[in-house]
Amino acid sequence: MSETVSLTYGSEEGDFYMQHIKRTEPFERTNHFHGTYEIYYLLSGQRAYFIKDRTYLISPGDLVFINRHDVHKTSDVGQPGHERVVINFSDTFIGKDHPLSDPSLFNVFRQPAHVLSLKLQDQIFTQTIIGKLHKELKEKATGFETYIRLLLVELLLFSSRYAERNDAVVFEHASPLHKKISEIVQHINCHYQQPMTLSGMSEQFYMSPYYMSRTFKEITGFTFIEYVNMTRIREAQKLLRETDRKIIDIADAVGFENIAHFGRMFKKLSKQTPHEYRKHQR
Template structure:
């Protein structure tokens, strides 16, 4: 069997979700962004993790924090196979009106670097929290939902303090090519509403279209056009949630010249039409 699931609880887009899985074959993550916070803990193997506009090499004992709506994708590095725990939770799970809420709990999601590389002592501490979460969710004793929140608060508080202690360590790109692709991603993030082609962007960044296309896919996990479309649809989702603008105006404002193409891409990425998405969010 190519994967062994030790634990799954909740739904990924729900208030609280956790999954512990071990894979022995190549795997690429397919969900690109969501409205929940994510904590990713790698137990074994190596992963390339693209988050927002940077690519990270993840090793066992690394904790990864991904803010709501940030684009992210993992892919294999070297030998296939890895083991990891993923936790997703919503604002309403430990929201501002919750007795456990404190702004510092979410500090780790605001850090420029998304990865905490823990020393052995801190890995043991985090593993203890993960073991307690697993035990609670397997046994489901009286009050287990409350204890899950306590354990999540403990993990977030520890991680935010850890990030504050080590925030002076500057992020370094794995190579000049990683830095260049990061700059291209930042350009797409800032100019998604403008006409954008592979040939035009590759010329702007002094690369051949073929070389840029291969490097972009290898480093981010997305093709160039996949990433452009996904960025535009993500911004369209935000406008559908937060404004009453007409759908045709939103399509135009995020860079789609053709409303039919916008509708097809929106449904492909969200499984809903723009109209259904807006209704669902109200």
């Protein structure tokens, strides 16, 4: 069997989701961004984790924090196989109207580095909280939903304090090529509204189209066109949530020249039409 699921609770876009899974075969994450916060804890194996515009090498005992709507994707490094725990939660789960809410709990999602490399005693502490969450979600005893909120708050508070105590190591790209691809991603993030082709971008960054295409996929986990389309759809989602602009105007604003193509890509990545997405977000 290629994977063993110890726990799956809730849905990734719901108020609270947790999954503990062990895989023995190659695996590449397919979902790219979502409207919930994510905590990722690696128990074994190694992963390459692309977040926003750079790739991190994740080792056992690393805690990863991904803010809402940030693009991210994991892929294999070296020998396939890994074990990890993922927790997703919404703004409403411990949001500003909740008695347990505190703005400092979310500091860890806003730090420049997305990864905390925990010391051994802190790994043990983190795994104890994860073990308690696992037990509560399995048994669903009286008041378990209150307790998982308390445990989540404890994990977030611990992580925010850990990040403050242990100054984040200045991020260094794994190689000059990683740095170059990161610059290309940053350019896409800033100029997604403009026409964008592989040939044009490779010329701008002094790379051959074939070499850029191959290395972009290797380092980010996405093809060039996948990443461009995903960035445009993510921005379209934001405009649908926050404005009353017409859908055809939004499609044009994020760089789609064809409304039909926009509709197809939006449905593919969001699992909803633009109209459905706007209706469910209001």
